[in-house]
Amino acid sequence: MLKQINSKRQGNVGIARAILWYTERGHIISLPLTDSQSYDLIVDENGILKRVQVKTATSKRYDSYIVHLRSMSNVKGAKLRIKFLSEDDADLVFIATEEDNYIIPIKIIAGMSMITLSHKYDEYRI
Numbered sequence: 001m002l003k004q005i006n007s008k009r010q011g012n013v014g015i016a017r018a019i020l021w022y023t024e025r026g027h028i029i030s031l032p033l034t035d036s037q038s039y040d041l042i043v044d045e046n047g048i049l050k051r052v053q054v055k056t057a058t059s060k061r062y063d064s065y066i067v068h069l070r071s072m073s074n075v076k077g078a079k080l081r082i083k084f085l086s087e088d089d090a091d092l093v094f095i096a097t098e099e100d101n102y103i104i105p106i107k108i109i110a111g112m113s114m115i116t117l118s119h120k121y122d123e124y125r126i
Helices: 007-024 119-124
Strands: 028-030 041-045 048-056 064-068 071-074 080-083 092-096 101-105 114-116
Touching: 007 028, 007 041, 007 048, 007 092, 007 101, 101 119
Parallel strands: 048 092
Antiparallel strands: 028 041, 041 048, 064 114, 071 080, 092 101
């Protein structure tokens, strides 16, 4: 159910999953008014605000999901711009897959272009 017709719709499913997960646990969710910031949600966990970037993963390599962390944009008349996640962008990354969800502190994966959700990331599976 995660894989959608296009990446925007797939991202919407990921955000909905994150909202559901945090809401079921009693956290307050705030949504940014625009999509120009580098995070998708703000989660209030007992008075502590955390910026959350949401990613989805639908493709696998050797039974482990591949998560693309960088974003690319092509501004008219300019070169391709590649942006990697950093601690300035968000505090947490919520990753939705077909089977599981993960919450990984951004400091663990900052600057990476992709990760494979192998056993290395099992401690972040929720």
